[in-house]
Amino acid sequence: MAFSLKDLSVTVCSRAAAFRCTTEYQxxxxxxxxxxPSTYEGGKYATVGYRIEDQTLDEHGRPIRDTGRKLxxxxxxxxxxxxxxxxxxxxxxxxxxxxxxxxxxxxxxSGNDLEKDLRITSLEAPHxxxxxxxxxxxxxxxxxxxxxxxxxxDLVDLRNATALFKLCPTALVFGVWxxxxxxxxxxxxxxxxxxxxxVGLNAQIGVKTASRIDxxxxxxxxxxxxxxxxxxxxxxxxxxxxxxxxxEVNHGNIPPSLSxxxxxxxxxxxxxxxxxxxxxxxxxxxxxxxxxxxxxDAAAQTAxxxxxxxxxxxxxxxxxxxxxxxQLFPAEAIRxxxxxKPGEEPKTINMDADSAIKLFNExxxxxxxxxxxxxxxxxxxxxxxxxxxxxxKSQQLATASAGGE
Amino acid sequence: xxxxxxxxxxxxxxxxxxxNREIPEWPPHPDRVFMALAAAHFETDGxxxxxxxxxxxxxxxxxxxxxxxxxxxxxxxTYVPVNDSANPIKKGKPLAELQCMGFGRDRQARQFPVAIPxxxxxxxxxxxxxxxxxxxxxxxxLCTKVTHIGHSASLxxxxxxxxxxxxxxxxxxxxxxxxxxxxxxGRFRLRIPGPGRxxxxxxxxxxAEIEEYAEMRQQLxxxxxxxxxxxxxxxxxxxxxxxxxxxPETRRPEPALWSGYDELPDEHADAKFASSQxxxxxxxxxxxxxxxxxxxxxxxxxVLRATVMKFSGVQPVPEWLSGHQPDGNPAEREFGxxxxxxxxxxxxxxxxxxxxxxxxxxxxxxxxxxxxxxxYPLLYDEESGRPVRIKLKLGKAGICxxxxxxxTEGRSTLDASTWSRASTRWATVTPIALDRHPKTNDPWLxxxxxxxxxxxxxxxxxxxxxxxxxxxxxxxxxxxxxxPRIVRKGxxxxxxxxxxxITFSEAVxxxxxxxxxxxxxxxxxxxxxxxxx
Numbered sequence: 001m002a003f004s005l006k007d008l009s010v011t012v013c014s015r016a017a018a019f020r021c022t023t024e025y026q027x028x029x030x031x032x033x034x035x036x037p038s039t040y041e042g043g044k045y046a047t048v049g050y051r052i053e054d055q056t057l058d059e060h061g062r063p064i065r066d067t068g069r070k071l072x073x074x075x076x077x078x079x080x081x082x083x084x085x086x087x088x089x090x091x092x093x094x095x096x097x098x099x100x101x102x103x104x105x106x107x108x109x110s111g112n113d114l115e116k117d118l119r120i121t122s123l124e125a126p127h128x129x130x131x132x133x134x135x136x137x138x139x140x141x142x143x144x145x146x147x148x149x150x151x152x153x154d155l156v157d158l159r160n161a162t163a164l165f166k167l168c169p170t171a172l173v174f175g176v177w178x179x180x181x182x183x184x185x186x187x188x189x190x191x192x193x194x195x196x197x198x199v200g201l202n203a204q205i206g207v208k209t210a211s212r213i214d215x216x217x218x219x220x221x222x223x224x225x226x227x228x229x230x231x232x233x234x235x236x237x238x239x240x241x242x243x244x245x246x247x248e249v250n251h252g253n254i255p256p257s258l259s260x261x262x263x264x265x266x267x268x269x270x271x272x273x274x275x276x277x278x279x280x281x282x283x284x285x286x287x288x289x290x291x292x293x294x295x296x297d298a299a300a301q302t303a304x305x306x307x308x309x310x311x312x313x314x315x316x317x318x319x320x321x322x323x324x325x326x327q328l329f330p331a332e333a334i335r336x337x338x339x340x341k342p343g344e345e346p347k348t349i350n351m352d353a354d355s356a357i358k359l360f361n362e363x364x365x366x367x368x369x370x371x372x373x374x375x376x377x378x379x380x381x382x383x384x385x386x387x388x389x390x391x392x393k394s395q396q397l398a399t400a401s402a403g404g405e
Numbered sequence: 406x407x408x409x410x411x412x413x414x415x416x417x418x419x420x421x422x423x424x425n426r427e428i429p430e431w432p433p434h435p436d437r438v439f440m441a442l443a444a445a446h447f448e449t450d451g452x453x454x455x456x457x458x459x460x461x462x463x464x465x466x467x468x469x470x471x472x473x474x475x476x477x478x479x480x481x482x483t484y485v486p487v488n489d490s491a492n493p494i495k496k497g498k499p500l501a502e503l504q505c506m507g508f509g510r511d512r513q514a515r516q517f518p519v520a521i522p523x524x525x526x527x528x529x530x531x532x533x534x535x536x537x538x539x540x541x542x543x544x545x546x547l548c549t550k551v552t553h554i555g556h557s558a559s560l561x562x563x564x565x566x567x568x569x570x571x572x573x574x575x576x577x578x579x580x581x582x583x584x585x586x587x588x589x590x591g592r593f594r595l596r597i598p599g600p601g602r603x604x605x606x607x608x609x610x611x612x613a614e615i616e617e618y619a620e621m622r623q624q625l626x627x628x629x630x631x632x633x634x635x636x637x638x639x640x641x642x643x644x645x646x647x648x649x650x651x652x653p654e655t656r657r658p659e660p661a662l663w664s665g666y667d668e669l670p671d672e673h674a675d676a677k678f679a680s681s682q683x684x685x686x687x688x689x690x691x692x693x694x695x696x697x698x699x700x701x702x703x704x705x706x707x708v709l710r711a712t713v714m715k716f717s718g719v720q721p722v723p724e725w726l727s728g729h730q731p732d733g734n735p736a737e738r739e740f741g742x743x744x745x746x747x748x749x750x751x752x753x754x755x756x757x758x759x760x761x762x763x764x765x766x767x768x769x770x771x772x773x774x775x776x777x778x779x780x781y782p783l784l785y786d787e788e789s790g791r792p793v794r795i796k797l798k799l800g801k802a803g804i805c806x807x808x809x810x811x812x813t814e815g816r817s818t819l820d821a822s823t824w825s826r827a828s829t830r831w832a833t834v835t836p837i838a839l840d841r842h843p844k845t846n847d848p849w850l851x852x853x854x855x856x857x858x859x860x861x862x863x864x865x866x867x868x869x870x871x872x873x874x875x876x877x878x879x880x881x882x883x884x885x886x887x888x889p890r891i892v893r894k895g896x897x898x899x900x901x902x903x904x905x906x907i908t909f910s911e912a913v914x915x916x917x918x919x920x921x922x923x924x925x926x927x928x929x930x931x932x933x934x935x936x937x938x
Contacts, residue, residue, distance in 0.1 A: 015549045017562035018414050040481035048476045048521055073476060074521065079483075080558045118507040126503065126510060132491035154623075158448055175557065180489055191557035195415055273414045275560045278552045281449045342410055342564050387491060394493035394500075394508050 003349045005362045008309075009302045012280065016340040018273050019305075019349070021312060025198075025268040025320055025328035034206050034262035036325040037077045045263070047203070049073030070205035075263050076197070078322050083196035083272070084174045087311035088123040090318055091170065095123075099357050100310065101364060103167050103375035105129060107137045112388045115395040122168050129153065129168035130178040130188070137381035144381050153178065155288070156188045162284045164190070165300050166373035172282060173308045193279050194308045196272035196315075198322070200265035208261030212254035218246040268328055270320070274308045286371050299363075299370035306363035309336075310356040317353035407536050407544075408566040409468075409529040411438065411554065417478075418520045420555025423596060423660045425813050427480045431520035432472040432527055432585070433554050436596035439463060440658060441563075443606050445550040456603070458543045463598040467664045468531045470585040470595075473524035480519075484512035517556065524582055528566060541565055584669050589777030590687055590784065591667030592821055594792065594811035599662045606658055614653035621647065663790030678827035680914035682740040682864040684771065686764035687780070688748060688819045689795065693806030697760045699749050699883050702835060702926040703891065705805060706745040708797045709763055710925075713745070716795075718782035725771045726779055728924060740768035741863070744924040746916075748818050749881065751834055752931070756881030761818045762807060766916050784809045825915035828932030829908060832878035835929045836885035836902035838922035843901070849873065856905050859919040859928070870908040877904045878933055891922045906933065 027033045037045045053069040078086075095102045107125075109118040125131035130153075137144050144150040152163035156178075164171055175192035223235040223243035235243035246252040284300040285292040313334075320328040337346035351359075368374050383391070411433070420437060422430040430437065439462065446455050486503060493500050493509040500509025536544075548563040585593065621644045625637065632640070667685075697705060714722050724730060728742035736742050744766040750756045767776060786793055797805040810819045817823045840859060843851035853871040861867055876884045882904075890899035900921055907930065919928035 017412075017549075018560065020414060040483065044479070044481055046478055046481050048478045050479065074478070076478065081483075081485075116507055120507070126486035127488040130488065132488050136491050159450065177488075191552065195558045195560050197415060197417075271415050273560050275414070275552050277445075277550055278560075281445075281550065281552075339414065339562060342412065342562065342566075390492055390494065391508050397494065397497075398499040398502075 002355070003351060003359065005302070005306075005359060005366065008305060008359060008363065009298060009366075011338060012276060012302045012305050013298050014340070016276055016338055018275050018339045019309065019336055020274075020339055020346070021270075021272045021316070021334065021336045023270045023316065023334055024331045025270065026331045027265070027268075028327040028329050032264055034264050034325070035077065035200065035268075035328065036262050036323065037075050037200065038079060038082065038323070045072075045205070046076035046079075047072035047074065070260065072203045072205065072263075073201070075200045075203040075265070077200050077268055077326065077328075078198040078270075080195055080197050082322075083198065083315070084192065084194065087194065087196070087315050088170060088174060090314035091307075091311050092121060092123040093318075094310075094314055094357065100360055101374075101376055102307075103169060103379075105134060105167060105379045105381060107133055107381045107383055109383055109388065109391065112383070112392070114388070114392055115399060118391070123170060128171045128174070128176045129164065130171070130176050130180070132180070133383070133387070134381060135180065136387045137383050139379070139381050143384070149379065152288075153188070158190070158281055159283045159292075160285055160288070161190070161282045161300075162286065162373065164188070165284055165304075165367075166375050167379070169304060169307055170311075172279075172304055173311065190282075191278055193275050193304070194272065194312065195275070196270065196312065198268060198270040198320070198328075200263060200268045202266035203263040204265075205260050206262040206264060207258050209256050209258055210254070211256035212252075214251060214253050216251060217253075218251040220245045220247065220252055222246060224249055224251075262325065267331065270316075272312045274305065274312070276305065279304050279308075284372060296370045296372060299367045300372055303360070303363040303367040303372075306356070306360040309351055310353075310360040313351055313353045313356035407465075407531040407534045407541075409438070409548065410564050410566040411527050411529070412562045413522065413525045413554075414560040414562060415558075416521065416525050417559070418475075418522060418555060419517055419559040420520075421516075421518050422813050424594075424811065427516065427518060428813055428815065429475075429477055429480075429518035429520035430555070431475045431522060432470050432595075434596040435468055435470075435529060436598050436602070436661065437554060438529060439598040439602060440606060441551050441554045441561075442547055443603055445547060445552070447607065447610065447612070449550050451547065451550075454539070454543045455547050458540055458547065459603045461540065462544070463602045464600050465531050465534060467587040467595075467597045467666075468529040469587070470527065470529060470666065471582055472527035472585070473522050473582045475520045475522040478519040478521060480516050482514045482516055485515050486510040487513050517558075530584075585666040586669055587664050588667040588773055589665050589781045590773075590809075591665030592685075592688070592810070592812055593666045594663050594790070594809070595666050596660045597662050597664045597790075602661060605661070609656040609658055611653055611655050615655060618644075618648060618653050661789070663785070665785075665790075678912050678914040679866060680769070680825075680827075680864070681917055682768055682770075683744065683766045683916045683918060684769040684776075685821050685825055686746070686766045686916050687784075688762060688764050688810040688821060689784075689807040690762040690810045690814055690816075690819050691760060691805055692794065692808045694797075694804040697803075697805060699747060699751075699758045699760065699835060700888060701760070701802070702747045703889060704799060704802065705747065705760070705763070705797065706926040708799055708805075709795075709807075710745050712795060712797060713743075713765065713780075713783060716783045717779045719775075719779040723775070723779060725768055725775070738768065738770075740770040742924065743767045744916075744918050744926075746918060746926045746929050747835070748824075749834060750816075750818055751877070751879040751881040753880065756879070758881035758883060760805075761816055762810065764821075764824070764916075766918065824917075824929075824931055826932055827912040827914040828934075829910070829912050830906065830933040831909075831913075831915075831917055831930040832906045832933040833904045833919075833928065833930050834877060834879055834882050835922075835927045836877075836888055836904050837920035837928040838891045838900045838902045840921050852903060856903075856907065856919065859923075860907065860917075863917070863919065863923070865913050865917070866909060866911070868907045869910045870906075872906040873903045874905060875903070878906060879931065888927075891925070891927060902927065 027035045050072045053067050053071055058064050094100050105122040107120045122129050125133050134144055139147040156164050172190055173193050176190050178188040223238040224232045224246050225235045225242050226232045232249045279301045283292040284297050316334050336349040336351045339346050420430045422428045503510050545565045551563040553559045554561050625640045724736040726743045728736050730736055746764050747760050748762045748764055749758050749760050751758055792808045795807040839855050845851050852873045856871045857867050885902050885904050892899050917930035
């Protein structure tokens with residue numbers, strides 16, 4: 001069924017639990033082609049039911065022993081945190097493309113003569129509006145959190161989320177914790193309302209190769225001597241002190257090697273859930289210190305639900321290119337369910353990216369009409385001199401260490 | 406009756422087990438569910454009615470849990486960007502660049518254990534509870550406000566289940582679910598709320614004090630604030646008077662009370678198979694002291710038995726535990742008495758037979774109440790329900806510290822089902838001490854016959870095949886020669902012993918303890934090969 005703003009508003013104000021979208025995928029290279037999951041410390045994959053098979057049956061039903069196949073019931077392809085980052089980036093792109101109006105705070109490093117100019121938005125900073133980068137930046141010469149715009153953030157909580165709604169509504173959808181604010185660990189802590197994850201099912205761990213064929217065919221026997229400035233020269237005497245193989249300066253062949261890597265999967269499943277109780281508990285007083293108006297609360301909560309739907313729909317619409325050698329394609333139409341009363345069949349809702357954007361834009365207009373503040377123009381901050389200096393030194397060190405390799 | 410239903414909306418649960426941070430908690434402990442309800446109450450400024458309902462709920466006896474089994478996702482370390490500093494340099498080197506930022510950020514190692522339940526819905530059931538309509542309504546409303554249990558990513562839907570829906574849910578379930586009920590000496594330990602829990606959580610969270618402090622500091626420190634010296638002095642004095650030098654903080658909830666849980670016997674998967682006279686074993690894991698091998702079985706089980714007798718909650722010790730009548734004569738009970746058996750690491754590729762713990766294996770005709778009265782004070786702190794340490798002192802041989810296993814160890818050796826699941830074929834881990842010396846001209850026949858009768862003696866059918874063997878079928882277990890022999894009482898020498906492979910016509914469930922040494926750790930058998938018959 002199509003979903004209007006009124007439908008959304010009624011749903012948000014009801015006792016419905018969540019919107020959920022479960023989508024099945026196959027690798028872009030076709031069923032059975034390998035994909036590369038996210039790796040963790042030690043190059044490991046996050047699996048469920050990992051085992052080394054000791055026996056299987058051939059096509060005639062005869063046992064084959066000691067197959068050594070490495071299997072897993074499930075392998076994590078994209079984590080909750082990674083999915084949230086992708087959704088924020090999709091919103092950022094849609095905002096840049098002027099498809100939707102979203103409050104964005106940007107720290108602009110240009111004009112500081114850095115090796116690489118940077119612009120970091122509240123949708124990219126690791127801790128969103130509460131991130132240290134924004135905290136260490138200035139608005140019109142005043143530290144952001146001490147400015148007239150930033151100071152109200154010190155007082156936000158579940159009962160008073162208006163300032164966040166105005167400046168960074170994505171923080172209310174993806175979660176934020178202002179742990180360095182005046183309330184310390186009890187500072188503004190808003191849990192995420194969206195949880196999304198992508199897993200591969202019935203996986204077999206594969207083998208990856210690594211090698212290099214040098215077009216120059218530099219021979220290992222021709223030794224080189226690395227210099228202090230990062231350059232090198234050919235050694236006169238191959239046995240001289242400090243003489244190394246050309247491979248040490250990235251020339252020459254690297255013989256092929258094998259290691260565990262990549263998985264083949266039966267299918268992948270992406271599950272995205274938008275929790276409505278998480279949004280319902282938020283309050284948006286228009287006057288600090290006063291109780292909020294339930295109608296205003298409903299308008300804000302509806303806009304946030306629309307924002308979450310928009311983020312998830314945009315992410316699905318943009319394709320599932322997770323990382324190198326991990327691109328997936330939906331094997332079915334994208335459908336949303338509304339989880340309402342337990343035991344009842346969930347209602348199905350059609351929500352593609354275009355309808356989600358439209359719904360979101362309408363919900364923002366309704367929120368503004370209800371009296372809620374919404375920062376329409378991009379807020380530009382300048383990094384503090386200390387932050388600029390830190391970044392400058394970091395870039396210099398990075399350049400120096402790269403040159404020395 | 407009152408039933409709370411919980412559905413995990415993403416199909417998984419992210420919550421760290423309180424005793425082992427590397428594994429997830431499944432099923433959710435009743436105390437964690439209570440904390441989720443309390444959080445929903447406090448975070449939404451719940452009213453006095455809600456508070457009353459929570460204070461009523463915390464006083465109820467521990468609920469039954471109706472849930473499925475689960476799998477675990479490998480718990481790996483994730484590095485999460487910190488926020489206390491934006492410094493991209495650490496120890497003189499640039500930190501790894503964060504995508505989209507262009508420069509680095511320090512990271513902190515975190516782990517997020519995840520349980521994947523086979524069925525995404527669980528129920529907490531209070532069977533003998535009367536609740537009026539108002540209480541149910543208030544509780545139902547509170548349930549709709551719960552967002553997650555455990556980590557904030559662990560989204561749930563919670564509701565009150567009506568009885569009709571509950572029956573339907575059980576009947577139509579495609580996935581096997583089990584009912585866990587509170588059992589004092591149960592295999593699993595779960596945290597439960599108790600009287601005063603809500604007040605304790607509120608006091609630990611300490612919201613009122615923290616907010617008051619923040620407000621008072623704002624009056625002093627707010628940027629742009631221009632206070633006269635007298636005003637500043639007044640605010641400082643008020644702050645000092647109220648808080649002294651203390652900065653109020655929030656404290657994490659502590660696990661308070663624990664309860665044992667176990668499956669209902671008639672719902673146990675193996676309940677439909679013939680089983681021995683022994684009840685399911687109570688596993689004790691070794692948590693301190695030196696490593697012991699199976700060869701030390703007799704010595705250790707003797708000390709364990711003496712310790713259990715000494716600290717039993719029922720004195721004089723009942724026959725089913727001691728194996729003796731009040732006059733000192735051997736007990737003449739149809740179902741025998743409690744066995745003390747080793748739990749060794751055997752059966753896997755690199756197993757070496759060292760002991761991971763022990764088990765108390767009571768006879769199956771002892772009620773749960775009797776078991777609890779006798780064993781609970783030995784195993785758990787009576788007030789908190791936490792496990793207590795049992796110290797076995799073996800003189801020069803060293804010490805062995807034990808604690809009740811709680812199902813989180815992840816070691817199959819400590820899992821009762823490893824030793825008791827139904828199977829047609831069994832094999833010995835410790836050799837069977839033969840009840841009688843082979844006397845006929847065909848010792849092989851004699852021994853097989855003796856072992857067959859040993860099976861019947863513990864309530865099992867006669868096996869269709871017995872293969873005596875000098876070695877165990879389980880890697881790591883000593884041969885029958887390597888295990889010290891049991892010495893007969895009196896001057897009758899040592900008892901012969903042998904390993905064996907035993908096959909039945911139909912699957913039988915354990916524990917299977919055979920022969921003259923069955924109460925002391927000999928003749929311990931384990932299912933061989935397939936999990937199911």
